[in-house]
Amino acid sequence: MTHSTTPAGRLADAVITAIMLFVIVICLYPLLYVFSMSISDPLAAAAQEVWLLPKGFSLNAYNLVFENPDIWTAYFNTLWYTVAGTAFNVLMTITLAYPLSRRSFFLRGPITFLVVFTMLFSGGLIPTFILVNNLGLYNTRWALIILGAIGVWYVIIARTYFSTIPESLIESAKLDGANDIRIFWTVILPLSKPIIAVLVLFYAVGHWNSYFSALIYLPNKDLQPLQLYLVKVLVENTGLADSVMPSEEKSLAIMQIKYAIIIVATLPILFVYPFLQKYFVKGVMIGAIKG
Numbered sequence: 001m002t003h004s005t006t007p008a009g010r011l012a013d014a015v016i017t018a019i020m021l022f023v024i025v026i027c028l029y030p031l032l033y034v035f036s037m038s039i040s041d042p043l044a045a046a047a048q049e050v051w052l053l054p055k056g057f058s059l060n061a062y063n064l065v066f067e068n069p070d071i072w073t074a075y076f077n078t079l080w081y082t083v084a085g086t087a088f089n090v091l092m093t094i095t096l097a098y099p100l101s102r103r104s105f106f107l108r109g110p111i112t113f114l115v116v117f118t119m120l121f122s123g124g125l126i127p128t129f130i131l132v133n134n135l136g137l138y139n140t141r142w143a144l145i146i147l148g149a150i151g152v153w154y155v156i157i158a159r160t161y162f163s164t165i166p167e168s169l170i171e172s173a174k175l176d177g178a179n180d181i182r183i184f185w186t187v188i189l190p191l192s193k194p195i196i197a198v199l200v201l202f203y204a205v206g207h208w209n210s211y212f213s214a215l216i217y218l219p220n221k222d223l224q225p226l227q228l229y230l231v232k233v234l235v236e237n238t239g240l241a242d243s244v245m246p247s248e249e250k251s252l253a254i255m256q257i258k259y260a261i262i263i264v265a266t267l268p269i270l271f272v273y274p275f276l277q278k279y280f281v282k283g284v285m286i287g288a289i290k291g
Contacts, residue, residue, distance in 0.1 A: 031266070038062070038259035045256050061256035065264060073222060074229040077141075081225055082207040085145045089203040090196060092149045093158055098184055100155070101162035102170075119152045125216070132217055143217040144210070144225075151206075154199055161195040162188065201273065208269045226265050234258050 032052065037045050041056025049055055065071055099105045100112055123131075128147070129138075137143040165188060173183045189196070211227035218224050 034259045034262050038256055038263050040256070042256060045259075058256075061260035062264075064257050065260045070221070071226070071229060071261070071264070074224060074226040077223060078208060078226040080141065081144050081210075082204050084141075085148075085207045086200055086203040088145055088149060089151065089154075090199045093151065093154050093199055094189075094192070094196065095184075096150060097155045097158035098162050098188060101159045101165075115152055115155055129216065138217055139220050139223070141223060144207075144213050147213060147217070148206075151203070154202060158195050158199065161192065165191055204272065205269060230261055230265050233261055 029052075033050070036050050036052065036054040038061050039057060039059065040050045040054040041058050042060060044050055044055035096111075096115070100108055100115070102108070122128075132138050132143055132147060137146060169187055169191075170183055173187050178186070209227055211225065211231050214224050214228045215231070218228075
């Protein structure tokens with residue numbers, strides 16, 4: 001008799017299923033509520049009559065959002081930071097993690113200590129700001145790219161994954177005359193798609209959601225990302241350009257604008273995850289458990 005056919009097993013399955021459904025509802029409800037508020041009739045939204053599904057239908061809030069040129073500038077900046085930053089992050093992370101995974105690397109111990117040390121101690125915000133300013137990175141795009149070039153935790157995960165690759169493959173490549181750089185690009189990287197996908201996902205989400213670094217290092221509005229624009233709208237109630245919409249309609253849609261901007265800022269990164277999910281699960285399991 002299997003576990004699932006026993007009374008205790010069926011009860012456990014039912015409890016687990018109920019808990020998972022409850023978690024799914026908790027996770028989906030805020031997103032559904034925000035979307036419903038953004039497309040509901042402005043009068044129903046203003047009266048707080050929307051609880052789950054939309055009441056009425058209106059795209060005035062989205063019209064106001066897309067009429068604003070600032071949001072398009074912020075969108076372009078976020079896409080640039082996400083693509084360029086993620087590519088730079090992944091390149092730096094794997095080129096550091098791979099040597100640290102090889103037992104033959106004579107500086108493996110000291111460099112690993114220095115890498116882990118940065119997880120426990122940092123210079124702080126003010127010294128970092130002074131460093132960024134002295135390097136000429138202040139108020140430039142590179143302040144968001146170079147400053148967080150390597151995530152220490154991701155280096156550890158990638159190093160653990162690389163250590164699972166058999167040494168025999170590397171030795172065979174060396175016997176064929178390949179040097180370390182060629183081995184890395186032609187042997188190691190093709191076998192590392194799962195962990196690379198994990199790094200791409202984590203770094204991309206981090207760049208897409210980041211706003212604090214831009215708040216500190218990017219006073220130029222033309223360089224600021226979408227999330228900082230979102231902060232201005234949601235927290236400071238600023239950043240909304242004038243619209244050609246009649247004043248009465250605009251006043252009714254003002255509250256809905258916040259919900260519309262949340263949807264506009266969230267959907268792109270949500271669409272990326274399904275394409276990387278299979279690599280994400282495999283990479284996390286192998287990179288975090290095996291050693």
